[in-house]
Amino acid sequence: xxxxxxxxxxxxxxxxxxxxxxxxxxxxxxxxxxxxxxxxxxxxxxxxxxxxxxxxxxxxxxxxx
Amino acid sequence: xxxxxxxxxxxxxxxxxxxxxxxxxxxxxxxxxxxxxxxxxxxxxxxxxxxxxxxxxxxxxxxxxxxxxxxxxxxxxxxxxxxxxxxxxxxxxxxxxxxxxxxxxxxxxxxxxxxxxxxxxxxxxxxxxxxxxxxxxxxxxxxxxxxxxxxxxxxxxxxxxxxxxxxxxxxxxxxxxxxxxxxxxxxxxxxxxxxxxxxxxxxxxxxxxxxxxxxxxxxxxxxxxxxxxxxxxxxxxxxxxxxxxxxxxxxxxxxxxxxxxxxxxxxxxxxxxxxxxxxxxxxxxxxxxxxxxxxxxxxxxxxxxxxxxxxxxxxxxxxxxxxxxxxxxxxxxxxxxxxxxxxxxxxxxxxxxxxxxxxxxxxxxxxxxxxxxxxxxxxxxxxxxxxxxxxxxxxxxxxxxxxxxxxxxxxxxxxxxxxxxxxxxxxxxxxxxxxxxxxxx
Numbered sequence: 001x002x003x004x005x006x007x008x009x010x011x012x013x014x015x016x017x018x019x020x021x022x023x024x025x026x027x028x029x030x031x032x033x034x035x036x037x038x039x040x041x042x043x044x045x046x047x048x049x050x051x052x053x054x055x056x057x058x059x060x061x062x063x064x065x
Numbered sequence: 066x067x068x069x070x071x072x073x074x075x076x077x078x079x080x081x082x083x084x085x086x087x088x089x090x091x092x093x094x095x096x097x098x099x100x101x102x103x104x105x106x107x108x109x110x111x112x113x114x115x116x117x118x119x120x121x122x123x124x125x126x127x128x129x130x131x132x133x134x135x136x137x138x139x140x141x142x143x144x145x146x147x148x149x150x151x152x153x154x155x156x157x158x159x160x161x162x163x164x165x166x167x168x169x170x171x172x173x174x175x176x177x178x179x180x181x182x183x184x185x186x187x188x189x190x191x192x193x194x195x196x197x198x199x200x201x202x203x204x205x206x207x208x209x210x211x212x213x214x215x216x217x218x219x220x221x222x223x224x225x226x227x228x229x230x231x232x233x234x235x236x237x238x239x240x241x242x243x244x245x246x247x248x249x250x251x252x253x254x255x256x257x258x259x260x261x262x263x264x265x266x267x268x269x270x271x272x273x274x275x276x277x278x279x280x281x282x283x284x285x286x287x288x289x290x291x292x293x294x295x296x297x298x299x300x301x302x303x304x305x306x307x308x309x310x311x312x313x314x315x316x317x318x319x320x321x322x323x324x325x326x327x328x329x330x331x332x333x334x335x336x337x338x339x340x341x342x343x344x345x346x347x348x349x350x351x352x353x354x355x356x357x358x359x360x361x362x363x364x365x366x367x368x369x370x371x372x373x374x375x376x377x378x379x380x381x382x383x384x385x386x387x388x389x390x391x392x393x394x395x396x397x398x399x400x401x402x403x404x405x406x407x408x409x410x411x412x413x414x415x416x417x418x419x420x421x422x423x424x425x426x427x428x429x430x431x432x433x434x435x436x437x438x439x440x441x442x443x444x445x446x447x448x449x450x451x452x453x454x455x456x457x458x459x460x461x462x463x464x465x466x467x468x469x470x471x472x473x474x475x476x477x478x479x480x481x482x483x484x485x486x487x488x489x490x491x492x493x494x495x496x497x498x499x500x501x502x503x504x505x506x
Contacts, residue, residue, distance in 0.1 A: 011205070011452040012212030014459055018443070031212030031219075054444065056454040058166055 001045055002063040003052075005033045009059040016060060019051035020044060024060075033059060111135060115144045115154055117182065117416070118284065118392070125490050126357055126387060127433060128420035132156055136421045141407040144416060152180040152414030153407070154393060158425035158446065160404050161394075161417040165451035170396035170415060172453055174198045179397040180414030182495065188288035189281055189295055193330075195338040197453055204452065207335065210324065211456060214263065214317055220459040223259075227463060231255055231471045239506065244482050247502040251472070252351035253344065256464050260343030263460075264336055265309060265316020274298060278341040282495045295337070302333035302340075339457070346389065347461045349491065349498025351468045354383045356488065356502060357435060358473070359481055367437045369473040373466075379437035380465045385445035386435045388420040391497040394449055419446040476506040 003023070012031035016024035023044060025034045040048060045064075052060040111134055119129035127133070135142050136156035144154040155161055164170055173179065174190040175198075181187035190198050196207040213219065231251075238250040245251075257275070261268040280286050280294035306318055306329045313319035317339070321332045358365040368379050393416025398409045409415060423445045424432040448455035455461070472479065481488075482503040489500040 009452075011208065011454060012216065012456075013448075013454045014215075014217040015454075017217045026216040026218065027213075029213060030209050031214075031216035032209070050443075056166065056450045057452045 001040065001042075001048065003035060003038055003040070003048060004061040004063075005035045006059045006061070007032050009057045011057040011059075013056050015054045015056060016051035019054055020047035023048055024051060111138055111142065113143065114151060115142055117144050117146050117154075121490075121492065125488075126353075126360075126435075128388070128391070128418070128424060132418050132421040133424060136418075136425060141405050141409075146180060147183055148181075150180075152178075152416060153404070153409055154416045154418060155404055156418045156421040156425075157405070158422040158428045158444075161419060161422045161446060162450050164396065164404055164415060164417055165394065165446075165449060165453070167402065167451075168201070169398060169400050169402050171200050171399050172198055172204070172396060173200050174395075176397050176399070176412075178412040178414050180393075180395045180416055182392045182395065182416075183284050183286075184288050185281070185284070185286040185291035186495070188292045192292055193295065193299060193334060195334045197338065201452060207331075208452075208456060210321060210327075211317065211335065211339070215457050215459055217459050220463050223460075224463060224467065226262075227255075227259060227467045228471065230258055231467050232475075235471065235475055239476070244503060244505045247355060247504045248348065248352045248499065249501065252355070252468070252502070253348040255351065255468055256347035256461075257344035259460070259464060260340060263317055263343070264339060265314050265318045266305065266336070266340060270301075273301070274340055275344070278345055281341065282345060284493055284495060298337050298340075299330075299333050302336040303329045306332045306336070342455075343457055343460070345496050346457075347464045347468075349389050349496050350384065350387065350461070350465055352502050353387050353389060353498045354380075354465065354469055355472065355479075355504075356481070356499060357383065357387060358469070359479070360485065361435050364435050364437050365473065368469060369477075371437070371470065375438070376466050376470050377462070378439075378442060380462055380469065381445060382435065382437050382439050382442040383465070383469075384447040385423045385429065385439075385442050387497075388423045388445070388447050389497040390447070390449075390495075391420055392416075392495050393418050419449065422446050479504055479506050481505075 010033045012026065014026055016033060017026060023037050023040050025036050026032065027034050048062060052062045115131060115135060119131045121127065122130040135154065140155065140157040140160060142154050143151050145151050155164055174194060196204045234251050234254055238245045257271055258268050277294040277298040280290055306322055309319040310322045313323065318332060318336055321327055321335060358368055371379055396415045396417065398411055398413050398415065400411045402409050426432050428444060448458040482505040491498045491500055
């Protein structure tokens with residue numbers, strides 16, 4: 001799984017941090033998404049899928065090919 | 066399905082998962098609404114045009130039955146607004162997610178066709194708009210000045226402070242008394258004090274700003290009343306901002322004032338928005354959640370026994386089940402866009418009924434049942450969706466988690482002090498809840 005975040009699209013809702021706190025964080029200065037782990041272990045994939053689906057501004061892209 | 070015949074707008078591309086039959090076995094299991102109300106929905110055919118403020122059914126925790134029926138039978142339907150104009154009403158979870166995440170739907174209330182919920186709302190949102198009534202990039206520019214204050218880590222660091230405040234309020238509520246109004250003595254002051262601290266607004270002024278926000282959110286308020294209340298609050302915030310420029314503190318208003326890019330009016334608008342949104346919503350969720358738990362003893366005991374993680378999940382389910390934003394979330398199409406099978410034309414308005422979406426059986430099986438351990442309850446749309454999704458949601462979650470667990474832990478005999486039938490629900494306000502909640506312990 002490869003993950004990409006789009007900081008321009010991000011609205012800082014923090015939904016991804018609730019879903020997968022080991023993979024996503026928020027920038028201190030403006031709460032915008034930061035990717036902690038671009039190639040996370042498989043055990044976290046369900047949480048990451050939830051984070052991508054729950055992102056209100058479509059800022060998380062997940063590639064599972 | 067029903068006697069209404071084939072649904073004229075059943076969404077294409079949803080092959081085998083037909084909507085389940087409306088609950089035919091209501092009220093028999095714990096966590097269901099204490100009314101046999103859920104079967105009433107599909108009794109009559111849907112009217113061609115739905116009322117915008119449809120009456121609630123027998124269960125005061127359920128969305129208006131006609132919206133539930135629309136979601137099952139005609140999920141994109143015409144609705145008539147207060148001024149005789151009409152727009153679209155969208156009720157399914159998936160359709161609303163797509164609509165609110167689509168930048169071809171605008172939040173700009175000055176665009177022709179934008180659907181206003183009441184006459185007062187029209188005055189309120191066009192007169193002196195905050196960034197929730199703007200589109201990107203201007204919306205994003207302003208919102209990003211505030212996102213750091215509401216990010217998860219920052220809000221979580223406030224937990225001890227919110228806990229202490231909740232304990233202090235409860236101490237004061239029970240001292241020398243056996244009964245109190247849970248709204249006035251706990252549910253309202255808790256978020257109100259917190260947002261005041263965050264902004265740098267003196268809580269001692271709460272009678273004033275709560276009166277203003279109450280007028281602004283009452284559906285029957287006239288445009289003149291709404292405008293006057295908003296102007297009063299705006300002037301107060303602008304004056305407070307000037308004070309902060311001279312004597313800064315560590316609140317949000319002061320930090321906004323430190324930026325060179327915002328005028329006093331800009332800051333006042335943002336402060337107004339945060340102040341009103343920051344206490345009305347959480348206050349009503351706290352009181353309504355408490356009432357819903359008192360009416361569902363099994364779920365109440367679950368909440369009382371909940372550890373921190375279970376309490377978090379329970380709050381998500383309460384947000385889903387109660388969805389206090391009882392009016393639609395308004396947008397207007399900036400080009401022709403298909404929602405399900407229906408093409409919304411450029412310039413047509415849309416109301417996204419998140420209360421109906423949060424009862425969508427395709428997403429939440431047995432949706433009319435309150436189940437604090439429901440898997441996936443966080444998929445609710447109670448905070449909206451898209452780039453305008455509630456900025457303060459981490460704070461709202463924290464306040465609800467602290468408020469509900471503290472009250473139930475400290476008051477093991479908490480009960481309603483009046484007959485349930487006498488509870489006054491906020492059917493006259495844009496944000497649902499109860500006007501007061503007399504309780505004993």
